Amino acid sequence: MHPGEIKKEFVSILKALKSRVEIEKGFGIEIVTLARSDNRVSKDPPDSPINRNPATTKESCGVQARMSKKETRTRQLEELRQEMLTCHKCPLNESRTNLVFGTGDPAADLMFVGEAPGRDEDLQGEPFVGRAGQLLNKIIEAIGMKRNDVYIANVLKCRPPGNRNPQPEEIALCMPYLIKQIEIIKPKVLCALGTFAAQTLLDTKASVGTLRGKFHDYKGIPMMVTYHPAYLLRNPNDKARVWEDMKKVRDLLLELTHKKSQT
Template sequence: MSAHVAPAGVGRTMLIEEGTPRMPNQNEPRPYESTEQSLLAAEAPSVLFPIASETTPIGALPAVRDEIGDCRRCKLCSTRKNIVFGTGSPTAQLMFVGEAPGADEDAQGEPFVGRAGQLLTKMIQAMGLSREEVYIANIIKCRPPENRNPQPDEIAACSPFLLKQIEAIRPKVICALGTFSAQTLLETQQKISALRGKFHDYHGVKLLPTFHPAYLLRNPNEKKTVWEDLKKIMEELKK
């Protein structure tokens, strides 16, 4: 898929900075940016994409979903309502990776559908894209009870499937949303403030961390900061 990226004009900032209306029964933002928990990502292969390809193998993502099945690989299976696999284009050049499903996502089986998801949709639209043109997933696929942070054993159970999703999609850029996603993917304990705004190498894929939309709902002054990060991604997608 070729990304249709709009010019990084100042006017598009308004799409991000507009207030997000509250919808009934939406989960409250999670405290993504305050965690100091040690995050140990599961060991990943040294080369994520051993074979270059212009397109996603037919059926690759459905095959990953089939492999997950009715997952019982960690304790979250006892409290979840739905496995939240991911959504979007299987040939996306841009992939967003968040932390974990919240209450709305658990109920609907789709990532980023609550208040933070509404803001993410506006961010994507401000980039000249749609949710259907990108791919959206999370570090883990089941909601942790009371929206607590995912635990190492849960990450270890889910990480192989996120890697397979990334390998199937083969995005040009990954945008890690928030502290937890960035720390887990980059295997670091650096704060998001130190990681954001610049590209990192993730198994040959360019990865740019930025603040999570839930954090922006609590700290709207940071929306301009995130817009600067998104403009860097837009420029990279044009190359």
């Protein structure tokens, strides 16, 4: 390689490393882990449009299949959202400003499930848009993804007044909607954020502290449990634990993507 090219390559590596350090510092992690950091987790490499040579018939078919999958899931989610707009199954329908259905890629490989909308989410009709949402965005970026690459939803779709905890009967009535969302999106990996999501999806009373750090099974989908970003804002010392959990999520996604590319 020409000395000029070597220098250019070296500068490029330094820039990438600097960017990585900035992301992890923003997330609150002081220890930089370089293991597998060269592999950005994209939801659909290597057959995504940016990584693909469209010249081959096989790959063109892959693009069409993926677009068709996305269109189908977008339509199915919209049908479900329309149904939920008129939901009166629990009293939260009367106190909410907006239904907070969910957001992100309808064909996402990774889906986050939180608890319930807060004030900002209720006003904007989108999950995780306040300070906790900004922290979740940093968590997503720290594993090499963007908010639009994943899907984000809550157990409850309407805000409990005064941000009180969801009641068991509200969860029981709203849960079928979340189950349907997961069935439509078919994520490769789920991540439950906080107590209510973890206990509801795993049908357990165990604490997040006990459940986190390993994958559980939700109807055949590997599910990581970790702390809710709102909890992390109050307990920043636990950011390191979340980072440990998210590295496992990142590595599993890379592994599943690699396996898919070999078939």
